[in-house]
Amino acid sequence: ETGVTQTPRHLVMGMTNKKSLKCEQHLGHNAMYWYKQSAKKPLELMFVYNFKEQTENNSVPSRFSPECPNSSHLFLHLHTLQPEDSALYLCASSSTVMLTGELFFGEGSRLTVL
Amino acid sequence: GQQVMQIPQYQHVQEGEDFTTYCNSSTTLSNIQWYKQRPGGHPVFLIQLVKSGEVKKQKRLTFQFGEAKKNSSLHITATQTTDVGTYFCAGPGTSYGKLTFGQGTILTVHP
Numbered sequence: 001e002t003g004v005t006q007t008p009r010h011l012v013m014g015m016t017n018k019k020s021l022k023c024e025q026h027l028g029h030n031a032m033y034w035y036k037q038s039a040k041k042p043l044e045l046m047f048v049y050n051f052k053e054q055t056e057n058n059s060v061p062s063r064f065s066p067e068c069p070n071s072s073h074l075f076l077h078l079h080t081l082q083p084e085d086s087a088l089y090l091c092a093s094s095s096t097v098m099l100t101g102e103l104f105f106g107e108g109s110r111l112t113v114l
Numbered sequence: 115g116q117q118v119m120q121i122p123q124y125q126h127v128q129e130g131e132d133f134t135t136y137c138n139s140s141t142t143l144s145n146i147q148w149y150k151q152r153p154g155g156h157p158v159f160l161i162q163l164v165k166s167g168e169v170k171k172q173k174r175l176t177f178q179f180g181e182a183k184k185n186s187s188l189h190i191t192a193t194q195t196t197d198v199g200t201y202f203c204a205g206p207g208t209s210y211g212k213l214t215f216g217q218g219t220i221l222t223v224h225p
Contacts, residue, residue, distance in 0.1 A: 043215040
């Protein structure tokens with residue numbers, strides 16, 4: 001039990017589908033993040049939310065659309081994805097977005113785009 | 115932009131041997147964090163170093179932060195099969211919440 005729960009754990013979708021990834025944290029944190037982890041690449045930060053407000057969009061294509069309705073929930077809406085978007089998508093949370101914050105990761109959603 | 119490099123990319127050791135991974139940043143860091151990701155798992159926070167020249171130990175793991183705060187290392191003494199995984203270092207980026215990860219060192223331990 002990590003305190004950060006992601007669903008679904010595995011997702012296969014076609015390039016024309018629309019799907020969403022969900023993340024929920026039970027740690028009382030104020031900051032939530034989406035990271036992308038591809039094979040042989042470093043973890044890539046996608047989005048940062050602090051108190052529900054987006055504070056960072058790391059030049060992510062518009063086919064990825066985040067949503068943060070409250071400090072405990074984070075979504076990543078996916079549409080018209082490309083095969084190269086296949087990766088492990090990790091949600092994380094921290095107490096604040098201050099630079100010294102430890103990140104707590106969820107177990108990830110493994111996405112395959114056909 | 116800021117870059118965080120880790121070497122080696124892969125390390126294969128026999129159980130009982132020591133292991134070291136090195137992390138180098140292109141910029142001075144206010145702190146550095148280390149994470150471990152088991153195969154099929156997710157990154158788990160190990161430690162954070164803040165002070166120049168800081169050394170911290172967790173059982174068989176020794177973490178160091180360089181005097182110039184641009185490099186760090188993780189040393190594991192007498193590796194065990196439970197040490198298998200990918201070890202990442204991460205340093206704060208140029209804006210709040212932006213943590214830059216190294217590409218990781220994948221450790222394999224042969225029994």
